[in-house]
Amino acid sequence: xxxxxxxxxxxxxxxxxxxxxxxxxxxxxxxxxxxxxxxxxxxxxxxxxxxxxxxxxxxxxxxxxxxxxxxxxxxxxxxxxxxxxxxxxxxxxxxxxxxxxxxxxxxxxxxxxxxxxxxxxxxxxxxxxxxxxxxxxxxxxxxxxxxxxxxxxxxxxxxxxxxxxxxxxxxxxxxxxxxxxxxxxxxxxxxxxxxxxxxxxxxxxxxxxxxxxxxxxxxxxxxxxxxxxxxxxxxxxxxxxxxxxxxxxxxxxxxxxxxxxxxxxxxxxxxxxxxxxxxxxxxxxxxxxxxxxxxxxxxxxxxxxxxxxx
Numbered sequence: 104x105x106x107x108x109x110x111x112x113x114x115x116x117x118x119x120x121x122x123x124x125x126x127x128x129x130x131x132x133x134x135x136x137x138x139x140x141x142x143x144x145x146x147x148x149x150x151x152x153x154x155x156x157x158x159x160x161x162x163x164x165x166x167x168x169x170x171x172x173x174x175x176x177x178x179x180x181x182x183x184x185x186x187x188x189x190x191x192x193x194x195x196x197x198x199x200x201x202x203x204x205x206x207x208x209x210x211x212x213x214x215x216x217x218x219x220x221x222x223x224x225x226x227x228x229x230x231x232x233x234x235x236x237x238x239x240x241x242x243x244x245x246x247x248x249x250x251x252x253x254x255x256x257x258x259x260x261x262x263x264x265x266x267x268x269x270x271x272x273x274x275x276x277x278x279x280x281x282x283x284x285x286x287x288x289x290x291x292x293x294x295x296x297x298x299x300x301x302x303x304x305x306x307x308x309x310x311x312x313x314x315x316x317x318x319x320x321x322x323x324x325x326x327x328x329x330x331x332x333x334x335x336x337x338x339x340x341x342x343x344x345x346x347x348x349x350x351x352x353x354x355x356x357x358x359x360x361x362x363x364x365x366x367x368x369x370x371x372x373x374x375x376x377x378x379x380x381x382x383x384x385x386x387x388x389x390x391x392x393x394x395x396x397x398x399x400x401x402x403x404x405x406x407x408x409x410x411x412x413x
Contacts, residue, residue: 112158169195246399326350
């Protein structure tokens with residue numbers, strides 16, 4: 104077999120990269136039928152046009168066998184100095200070749216200051232194994248399922264209503280509970296900047312595309328959930344993202360969280376969304392058990408590697 108040659112990614116590689124991504128999509132769709140059928144060549148080009156994008160291609164006998172595109176964003180208060188490889192930023196005729204590409208690409212990333220590497224990988228064993236054997240760890244899950252849920256009685260004394268900007272202070276207080284869980288072991292996640300957090304919630308509650316729901320008991324908000332479109336490669340165009348779902352500690356285990364999730368699933372179906380997608384940290388023990396129990400199937404995983412440790 105001819106040896107691999109690794110060269111910088113260029114415009115001339117877009118068509119071949121699109122074909123490689125199409126092959127990966129076909130394998131992925133066989134495992135997850137909800138995966139969107141998108142234009143792979145356009146998706147690769149979009150990744151390549153991102154500001155800060157850098158890429159490499161593996162050639163064998165002059166023909167592309169794999170590509171890897173990352174975006175170097177500069178310092179971020181949450182993600183460090185990241186190199187981001189998106190869902191469409193990598194594909195290979197044989198996933199093993201991506202190990203060679205990463206070996207060639209990662210050193211220049213590090214020289215540019217990017218010492219935290221993130222990659223979004225299809226939830227396929229062979230693809231994930233490639234990155235695990237490069238020292239990447241499992242950080243985050245993107246899950247998907249069909250919309251809709253059977254109606255059932257709410258827990259005693261609980262009501263669910265549509266929220267709005269008048270609920271801002273409660274929204275911030277309830278959302279803080281997610282971070283209070285994830286700051287502790289085994290997640291050890293940092294907290295967002297309070298001012299940026301407040302601004303983000305104001306923007307969220309003012310957005311006409313956002314559906315915000317709160318659960319109340321005795322007139323007091325004890326949980327919330329948020330629904331909004333979030334277009335991403337591989338996510339169906341008729342899908343809606345279920346975000347920021349949390350309940351206060353006093354009502355956990357009483358069915359309030361399940362009621363909120365099922366309310367959101369029914370709302371999605373009633374409003375024309377065929378599927379719902381969400382995400383959770385694998386180290387958040389509550390979330391990593393709750394969402395699969397609600398029928399969400401992993402379809403992408405975010406993996407992470409910190410360079411220069413150990």
